[in-house]
Amino acid sequence: MTNTAIGWTPELFAQYWAAPDPAPLPGFVTDDVVGHWPGNQVVRGTEAYVGALEKLMALLPDIRLEVPAGAMNGEHGFVRWVMHATGKHGRFQLNGADCITVRDGRVCENYINFDSAEFARLSGHELVVS
Numbered sequence: 001m002t003n004t005a006i007g008w009t010p011e012l013f014a015q016y017w018a019a020p021d022p023a024p025l026p027g028f029v030t031d032d033v034v035g036h037w038p039g040n041q042v043v044r045g046t047e048a049y050v051g052a053l054e055k056l057m058a059l060l061p062d063i064r065l066e067v068p069a070g071a072m073n074g075e076h077g078f079v080r081w082v083m084h085a086t087g088k089h090g091r092f093q094l095n096g097a098d099c100i101t102v103r104d105g106r107v108c109e110n111y112i113n114f115d116s117a118e119f120a121r122l123s124g125h126e127l128v129v130s
Helices: 010-018 046-059 116-123
Strands: 029-037 041-044 064-073 076-087 090-103 106-114
Touching: 010 064, 010 076, 029 046, 041 046, 076 116, 090 116, 106 116
Parallel strands: 029 106
Antiparallel strands: 029 041, 064 076, 076 090, 090 106
């Protein structure tokens, strides 16, 4: 998957999370990207943002997000997703949503929303990204 002039869209998000790979991520985010994760965890900058996603993928190597709904409203994008993964307790699903702000086609801010207690219960992992 390569970055295009069109930039970030809910469709690109769905394409990425159908077979996630952290390698192309730096091209899709701004240098000053901010990621807001559950539990008041905040990551700033490309390295920290990509690192947070790498931590999630390391915890759940088979993670996939199904995207049943997404929309753009100017520079703001919204996606509702269903996580499919295998944790310490076996296969599970978890619902969540991201609210993404895009600048010049690249993600500059992302509010990642899901029930972190339910994630821990289902996956058997605490998610610490910052």
